Amino acid sequence: MGEELGEKLLVNRKEEGEEKLGRKIWVESKKLWIVAGPAIFTRFSMFGVAVISQAFIGHIGSTELGGFALVTTVIFRFCTGIQLGMASALETLCGQAYGAKQYHMLGIYLQRSWIVLFSVTIILLPLFIFTAPILRLLGQADDISAMAGTIALMLIPIIFTFIFSFTLQMYLQAQSKNIIIAYLAVIQLAIHIFLSWLMVVKLRWGVVGIMVSIFLSDCIPIVGMVGYICFGGCPDTWQGLSIEALKNLWPIIKLSLSSGAMLCLELWYNTILVLLTGHMKNAEIAIDALSICLNINGWEMMIAIGFLAAASVRVSNELGRANAKGAKFSVVVTVATSLIIGLALFIVFMLFRGKISYMFTNNPEVSAAVGDLSPLLSLSILLNSIQPVLSGVAVGAGWQSVVAYVNLACYYLIGIPLGVVLGYAIGFQVKGIWIGMLLGTVAQTLVLSYLTWRTDWDDQVAKAATRLNKWSVPSTEETNSSLSTA
Structure with a gap:
């Protein structure tokens, strides 16, 4: 009898825990x-x-x-x-x-x-x-x-x-x-x-x-x-x-410069991909196919940027509230939600491959080139479901200067050199350039994932409080209250 009662209590506690977790996620x-x-x-x-x-x-x-x-x-x-x-x-x-x-x-x-x-x-x-x-x-x-x-x-x-x-x-x-x-x-x-x-x-x-x-x-x-x-x-x-x-x-100028460096290093990365492709053999077909892929990727990036904004707001709000657990939980929920959407889009683009290109062109050569690049496009879309969210976490926590160095190392010391070697030296052409640059993005995503996973969120709360107290000025109400008290 006692064992049955104990088992029932354990089951009830488990169900209550699952219900609380489900409610928290909701x-x-x-x-x-x-x-x-x-x-x-x-x-x-x-x-x-x-x-x-x-x-x-x-x-x-x-x-x-x-x-x-x-x-x-x-x-x-x-x-x-x-x-x-x-x-x-x-x-x-x-x-x-x-x-x-x-x-x-x-x-x-x-x-x-x-x-x-x-x-x-x-x-x-x-x-x-x-x-x-x-x-x-x-x-x-x-x-x-x-x-x-x-x-x-x-x-x-x-x-x-x-x-x-x-x-x-x-x-x-x-x-x-x-x-x-x-x-x-x-x-x-x-x-x-x-x-x-x-x-x-x-x-x-x-x-x-x-x-x-x-x-x-x-x-x-x-x-x-x-x-x-x-x-x-x-x-x-x-x-x-x-x-x-x-x-x-x-202090605002310094943080703004760090933020500018972080984002610009990301934005210019894709521009370099197009510039490198312009020197390929049969460059016209390559650029047309790549522009279609980047157009599709650009539309999908709008979703990723939306989640970047959400991650930034949720993390910064919770750190401001001194809620370390809330900040950590918001990171998990945001990454999971974005990843599910990214996986769904990955499957869609892998299934349809070159057929999507007919929305943009009637040229069979360009369409075939798009079909050839579709696996790389699909992988880019999948990475887009994780990497921008982690960048949003960095913005929310104020890590812009750290991420700027990560972007510089992963994109410009790993991604672009690998792309040049694979594209030109080994002869993979545009696919080689894209593979190299994808590897740079993978490296950046892994580093940001590690940094996020290893983050002491209680320490981040303390840093946020220090920043806010240092840069804050009294409100009009507080000033008036002080004057009236005096």
Whole structure:
């Protein structure tokens, strides 16, 4: 009788434990998708703006398309990568401050980030002003370089919109209020399609029409987010412009530089893959096939970036709350969720292989090349389900400088040299380059996995508290309370 009672108690405890674990996973998953869902949707819309712009320019002329593709791939991506990377410091600061209930600091961090990004954007302006001679020095054709130079000058107002677009998104995201960003992204995409049609097809403004459409559509989410923040959407975290934003900027600059280096080293990695492919035998077919694969990979990366944002917000919030176990648990749930989606997409792309290419081309040679590259595309998609999440964990915890060194070693000392050897020396062509670069990504994923697994989360909580206390300033309410007490 006693044994039966003991067995029943053990079974009941086990069931209760499973129920508690299931409930914890459900609660964490809801918090995860509140950030990841809108973030994924927003990234799809933003990516759509770029695709639509290129499609409309493709109907204007081949020189215009070549100039646009060149300046956006080389100069524009380089500069926006720096801006986005430096803005991601805000994810660490705002996420941890929000978790620690230092709500007033989010607005101050936002304003400090504006100052840092505006200064950096001014420094980057010569790249846009001298785009044509820079591209000529890189060996590009004169007519395409001249067109790229003209387009680059029209991109200058657009590059300044990203100062506010990136930072406002991260500020709202840290508070899990990014559903408003998703709504605004849909409006932006719809208006961009309409304006592009109006200015290119009806008014025949050509490239100027596309640039005006991009600028106006980029301003829409900024106006929407500013309106939402200033008119009651963030009463606790936005207390207006503050003189405190001009103080203690150096720590923000250092973290922003680390964040910029971390992200840029990742973004430029894929660009180098395309540049190396341009020197292959039968380069036209190789580049066409690779561009289709990278296009598919780019759409899938929007999902991965959504989970990167979710991992960053959840980890930073829990560290700010001094909840070490919560931070660790959020990492496990986020990685597991993203990995399940990645496995599903891996199976789909392995099954369909080259058939997917017919969405983009009717050329049987290109389609066959895509089919040949499909296993590598599938592996890239699978890695995308893990690596960006771990990068998001690093951003949430404030490890950007460490990850920058990891990226430099794994991508540029392992991936690219292996790609060159396999592609050129051994003769595997584009497959060899991609295999080498995939091995670099595998190395980076393994190192980040090890670092995450070995992390002492209690120590991370202490570091977050030290950072927040060091950089925090009294809120208006605290200052007024001190004055009244005195």
